[in-house]
Amino acid sequence: MKPKGNFQIKRLLLELVEDRRRLVADGEELFKKIEQIAQDIEQWIEERIQKEKLAIMDQLAKGIAHELRNNLAVIRASIYYLSQQKEAMNPSIKRHLEKLDRQSVLSDKIVTDLLDFSREQVPHVVQVNLNNLVEETLAQLEIPDPICVVRDLDPHLPSISVDPQQIQKVFLNLLSNAVQAMPLGGTLTVTTRKDQGSGAEGPGASEVVEISFKDTGVGIPPENLSRIFEPLFTTKARGIGLGLAISKLYVERHKGTIEAESRVNQGSTFTIKLPANQKKESTS
Template sequence: MKFTIDRKITLFIVGIIFALSSILGYYFLWNQKKTLNHELDERLTVLLDNLARNLEYPVLIRDQEGIARLVGGVMAQREIRYCRVEGKDGGVLYQAGTEKGNPVRKFAASIVTKTGGGGEGLILNVPGDAKENVGGIYLLASLSELNDKINDVRRTIIGLVSAVVILSSLATYLLIRRIIGKPVALLVDATERISAGDLSHRVQLDSSDELGALAGSFNRMSESLLGAQEELVRKEKLSILGELSGSVGHELRNPLGVMSNAVYFLKVVLADADETVCEYLGIIKKEIDNSQRIITDLLDFARTKAPQVKAVTAGDLVNESLGRCAIPENVEIRTELPKTLPALMVDPLQMGQVLQNLVTNAVQAMPAGGAVRVAACRVDKAGTAPGGSPVSGVPTGAHLQGMGDFIEISVADTGEGISPEGMKRLFQPLYTTKAKGIGLGLVVCRNLVEANGGTIEVESRLGEGTTFAVILPAA
């Protein structure tokens, strides 16, 4: 049997309880033994004194019958085993019982009489202070009954001590097991599971004491280890991806271009084809575009090109991006693009790619249909509109301070929104919730936006939709 910490603590506490109970039991037994012995001595002393007074006259006149009667009365006491009456000369006048047997206690007393004048005899109603020894009494009292009582008390004390020790042991073990043993067992199990590689395991311990704090620290350590492991795995994947993206991307882009041209040619040649042929040609073109988009994300992630900055209006940038997006019939596009906005100083191709990606994501977030709102407005460096009202999602980071006014272009959808867990990992490479995709689109968007001196923010509510805001420097 494993000698766990709760058993050790229980054994220690039970040992203390046993020692204290034994000391108290021993003291109580000693006190009871002392009391019983005192009561026996007191009772037999009184009996012996009464017998000595009553034997005064019979001993003087050597009245055997009287002595026998009085001794018989004493022998009727269950403690008395032997009684002997002696005369003045030491001779035995009468004896009863046996001196054999143990254990016994001896009692003795003298028989005295008062004397008057110079003669010996029993003087009744005659003043006088002189006393004379006329005989003696010798008693043996059996201690068997006394020892039986003491043994009964001893057995009672042993039973009580045993019961106290057993009950206290059980109660102490259950209490220590609950307070210390169970939490420690949970921590041990958690360490074993984590050492086996299960970094997602957490200690479920609802306690406010030191063990609860230890469990909390353990869970935070597990989360840190899990995050570090995920980061290492992600970096390893990104390293491999970076090595392959350049060569593989170019090797795949060329055949995809040929396939795209072939589809275009077939659409021209088969202009009068039936609906099934046109439908399948459209599916092929759509998948080719998705593949080219993934390859573009790979190449842009592996190496972000320096932006070719020039002035461009937000309206032109948004309209060109929308023109390159495939919008389903069940999705409505709404734009709010004031013509009075100043121009942007960005790379049109890179920002067009960002907006196209955001609009495509918004459309894909509404498979059952909905509305996509693309709006632009002017904001200052403090994240407020020129009128002074706060603008949602506008950053106030140090990298935007002192750069003048900004233009915010927002893309909002009416989809299901993003979960809080997804929001935390939204811009992590290789994180995606789509069936098709590699999780690099938003990472590329953020890199391109930051390369153009801006920033990208996101706000989402489950069941209501998501809004991405791209804040770019104005000309």
């Protein structure tokens, strides 16, 4: 009887071990499900907060942008009038007028960003040479002397169908950010090239035009990098955090992508990819 009793004990022990293994496995599975539910709830809360922010911003833009723009127009007209009175103006007054003019320009940009983000703007596409658009945008920007601009533009880049105003605004936002990221100077490199997009099949399929803006500035901390395209997210003392959000919106309306890479104290690279063979759509 003793051997039979030992066998039963061993069998019970094995069953207990198996039950414990199943409990552990079930517990791990339950923990994963709880963790996923918690992540889903957190994401839902973030999306809800984001939607409420956007709704408030939309009401704000439509409610006050028109009035603000009228006021800014009066202020800028007055600044211009006073600046023409050169004989009666001393250097101190001139400096203050220049400060007022710069601040009015910044304020006007905030109003424009609010309006751009709140309204649907269907791209009015035409054939555009992006190298020329890059040069035109650089010509508009005041770049301090300590910053060296390097152009690596593909001379064989094909023209593509884009809305030049929207894409130029994207370029201007990225170039302005790059300049601001290098207060002590550095190198700003603009690169264009034609590339084969992911999932391409056959010759000429899924080809993209790639435009990158690389700076050697302060960089973006890892905790902020994943949020830089969120509306109203900013770490700057000025602005309301819409520049990159609008840039992403415009690029995606062109069926393109925009990505950012960055290292603190080493610099950032923003890369835009736009379809090279996208057909021109009617805007009527």
